[in-house]
Amino acid sequence: MVNSEAETPRARYRAQVRTEIKQRAWEQIASAGASAxxxxxxxxxMGMSGPALYRYFGGRDELITELVRDAxxxxxxxxxxxxxxxxxxxxxxxxxxxxxxxxxQRYFLIYGTPVPGYQAPDDTTAISSEIMATLLDAxxxxxxxxxATPFDAHLEDHRNWADGHPAPPAALHxxxxxxxxxxxxxxxxxxxxxxxxxxxxxxxxxxxxxxLTGTPAS
Amino acid sequence: MVNSEAETPRARYRAQVRTEIKQRAWEQIASAGASAxxxxxxxxxMGMSGPALYRYFGGRDELITELVRDAxxxxxxxxxxxxxxxxxxxxxxxxxxxxxxxxxQRYFLIYGTPVPGYQAPDDTTAISSEIMATLLDAxxxxxxxxxATPFDAHLEDHRNWADGHPAPPAALHxxxxxxxxxxxxxxxxxxxxxxxxxxxxxxxxxxxxxxLTGTPAS
DNA sequence: TAACTTCAGTGATAGCCTCTAACTATGGTG
DNA sequence: CACCATAGTTAGAGGCTATCACTGAAGTTA
Numbered sequence: 001m002v003n004s005e006a007e008t009p010r011a012r013y014r015a016q017v018r019t020e021i022k023q024r025a026w027e028q029i030a031s032a033g034a035s036a037x038x039x040x041x042x043x044x045x046m047g048m049s050g051p052a053l054y055r056y057f058g059g060r061d062e063l064i065t066e067l068v069r070d071a072x073x074x075x076x077x078x079x080x081x082x083x084x085x086x087x088x089x090x091x092x093x094x095x096x097x098x099x100x101x102x103x104x105q106r107y108f109l110i111y112g113t114p115v116p117g118y119q120a121p122d123d124t125t126a127i128s129s130e131i132m133a134t135l136l137d138a139x140x141x142x143x144x145x146x147x148a149t150p151f152d153a154h155l156e157d158h159r160n161w162a163d164g165h166p167a168p169p170a171a172l173h174x175x176x177x178x179x180x181x182x183x184x185x186x187x188x189x190x191x192x193x194x195x196x197x198x199x200x201x202x203x204x205x206x207x208x209x210x211x212l213t214g215t216p217a218s
Numbered sequence: 219m220v221n222s223e224a225e226t227p228r229a230r231y232r233a234q235v236r237t238e239i240k241q242r243a244w245e246q247i248a249s250a251g252a253s254a255x256x257x258x259x260x261x262x263x264m265g266m267s268g269p270a271l272y273r274y275f276g277g278r279d280e281l282i283t284e285l286v287r288d289a290x291x292x293x294x295x296x297x298x299x300x301x302x303x304x305x306x307x308x309x310x311x312x313x314x315x316x317x318x319x320x321x322x323q324r325y326f327l328i329y330g331t332p333v334p335g336y337q338a339p340d341d342t343t344a345i346s347s348e349i350m351a352t353l354l355d356a357x358x359x360x361x362x363x364x365x366a367t368p369f370d371a372h373l374e375d376h377r378n379w380a381d382g383h384p385a386p387p388a389a390l391h392x393x394x395x396x397x398x399x400x401x402x403x404x405x406x407x408x409x410x411x412x413x414x415x416x417x418x419x420x421x422x423x424x425x426x427x428x429x430l431t432g433t434p435a436s
Numbered sequence: 437t438a439a440c441t442t443c444a445g446t447g448a449t450a451g452c453c454t455c456t457a458a459c460t461a462t463g464g465t466g
Numbered sequence: 467c468a469c470c471a472t473a474g475t476t477a478g479a480g481g482c483t484a485t486c487a488c489t490g491a492a493g494t495t496a
Contacts (some may be wrong), residue, residue, distance in 0.1 A: 010443080010493075017444090033333050035253040040482060051484075052445050060483065105334070112331035114409045115251050116323070125414055151425035154418060161415035176422065177429075184402025191332045196343055197379035200372060204394065207369035211395075228464070228472080235473095258453060269455075270474050278454065 018056050020046065025067060029105045034064060064109075065121055071106045072127040075099055079134045089138040093182055093209050104190040111183060129163050132175065139175040140167040145214060149173065174212075181208050236274050238264065243285060247323045252282060282327075283339055289324045290345040293317055297352045307356040311400055311427050322408040329401060347381050350393065357393040358385040363432060367391070392430075399426050 024042045039060055040050045057063040075096075082095040100107040152169040155176075162172055185208050188194060189201035209215075225233075242260045257278055258268045275281040293314075300313040318325040370387040373394075377383075380390055403426050406412060407419035427433075 008493085014444090031334060033331065035333070038482070039484090048444090049446060050482090051447085051486090054484070055444060105331075108331040111406070111409070111411075113251065113323075113326040115253070116249060149425055149428070151421050154421050158416045158418070161417065173425070176417070177426065180402035180406055180422070180426065181399050182402070183406060184398035184400070187405060188329070188398055188401060191329070193329075198376045199379065199394070200376070203369050203372050204398070207367055207391070208395065208398070210367070226464080231473090256453070257455090266473095267475065268453090269457095269476085272455070273473060 014056070021053060021056055021063070022067065022070070025063060026103075026106075029067070029109070030103055033105055034067075034109055037064065039063070061118075068109055068120060069124055069127075071109050072124050072131075074106070075110070076127045076130050076134075079131050083134045083137065087138070089135075089142060089178065090209060090213060092135065092138050093178070093205075093212075096182060097186060097205060100186050100190060107186070107190060111187060129161070132161070132179075133163065133165060135175045135178060136162060136165045136167050136171065139178065140165075140171045142171070142174065142213065144168070144170045144174070146170075178212055181212060184208075232274070239271060239274055239281070240285065240288070243281060244321075244324070247285070247327070248321055251323055252285075252327055255282065257281070279336075286327055286338060287342055287345075289327050290342050290349075292324070293328070294345050294349050294352075297349050301352045301355065305356070307353075307360060307396065308427060308431060310353065310356050311396070311423075311430075314400060315404060315423060318404050318408060325404070325408060329405060347379070350379070350397075351381065351383060353393045353396060354380060354383045354385050354389065357396065358383075358389045360389070360392065360431065362386070362388045362392070364388075396430060399430060402426075 021042055024045055025037055028037050028041065037060065039053050039057075043050045043053050057066070078095055078099045079092065082092055085091075087095065148170065152173050155169045155172045159169070159172060165172075167175075182205070185201065185205050189205070194201045194204070239260055242263055243255055246255050246259065255278065257271050257275075261268045261271050275284070296313055296317045297310065300310055303309075305313065366388065370391050373387045373390045377387070377390060383390075385393075400423070403419065403423050407423070412419050412422070
């Protein structure tokens with residue numbers, strides 16, 4: 001049992017199978033939603049019998065939890081990459097929309113209908129606040145106009161979620177509305193609520209974004 | 219077979235059982251989400267064996283479709299009642315939030331994660347546009363400030379979803395942002411994304427509403 | 437090299453679920 | 467009273483999650 005450093009072939013094989021399982025799971029989720037995810041079907045696709053998967057994941061819930069984790073990680077990485085490329089809030093918003101459109105069900109896995117009993121693992125909240133941090137950075141770089149609102153005062157007293165970020169309350173408020181408004185448009189778009197209406201979701205998204213950044217309506 | 223007018227006792231019994239089934243279904247959905255709805259469990263609760271329910275509903279999907287219809291109907295009625303009581307957009311917004319908080323899973327049944335294959339029945343779009351119509355009425359009554367945006371121009375050309383409502387494009391825009399922004403805050407609140415943050419969702423909702431109605435930040 | 441240990445994968449099984457099919461029983465109708 | 471539509475039953479096919487005991491192969495150690 002030398003372990004440490006040079007990973008054994010066993011471990012490598014194990015990791016490979018795990019990632020293949022997750023990949024198949026993502027395909028199933030993308031095509032039929034998370035509720036239709038079937039361990040049995042995945043096993044059959046991989047040419048092995050159902051119970052074999054329990055060597056790799058404790059069960060269906062544990063697999064889904066892992067996928068949720070990966071989804072959060074993916075979004076956080078997308079945001080960080082954009083921010084390191086010098087993205088402002090507008091670019092961040094488009095990065096978000098692109099990420100969501102690339103796999104709607106992945107977006108819904110994070111921000112969609114919650115299962116009443118289910119509790120997301122602790123580390124996802126850490127990733128979530130990492131996402132919030134890059135958003136806060138971008139919002140703090142924005143010129144802040146307008147008078148302070150009552151909600152800004154509320155945020156002054158409840159800024160623990162910002163995890164020590166030095167942004168002023170108005171910036172926190174800006175970040176929150178960014179999140180909620182873009183999620184509002186995006187989730188309705190992904191759910192197909194605009195398709196029957198003839199509206200172009202991209203333009204509505206852009207309009208909300210313009211309003212958010214204070215872009216003069218040209 | 220006299221039928222017509224005086225409903226037969228058979229039909230009355232049938233209707234009663236149907237509503238009891240739906241009621242139990244709502245209880246299940248409220249406590250464990252729509253994905254956990256089980257015809258078998260409902261039948262067992264009602265003291266009869268599983269397949270008996272197929273006399274009343276074609277299957278699980280048909281039952282859920284009926285519940286979706288009822289949810290739309292309930293929201294439309296709530297809106298209409300508020301509007302007939304002279305509610306402005308602010309009151310309408312609070313009616314929406316109250317309705318959503320009363321049964322979050324019912325809200326998600328309409329506005330939550332969509333099942334990729336599933337298509338809502340035609341009549342729900344009719345109810346949906348009824349909801350939109352009362353929202354448009356309220357928005358048209360609002361004073362419209364601000365210059366016309368590019369998105370307003372887009373709406374000028376794509377106003378078929380307004381179903382002939384005479385409101386100007388700016389009012390249509392207002393109604394849309396009402397919908398998307400309130401949904402943004404509300405869905406994140408119902409999904410519990412604010413609980414770990416210490417933020418009061420009601421105040422965030424109110425802040426968004428103030429911004430929407432142009433209420434001066436006092 | 438031989439003995440031992442670890443672990444991937446198997447089939448059997450229990451207990452859910454949806455949904456179909458054939459059958460029984462009952463209550464309204466002519 | 468005879469008839470028939472219909473509510474409800476059991477049996478069963480086929481799907482799912484999950485546990486268990488077992489096999490066999492691959493690594494490890496003496």
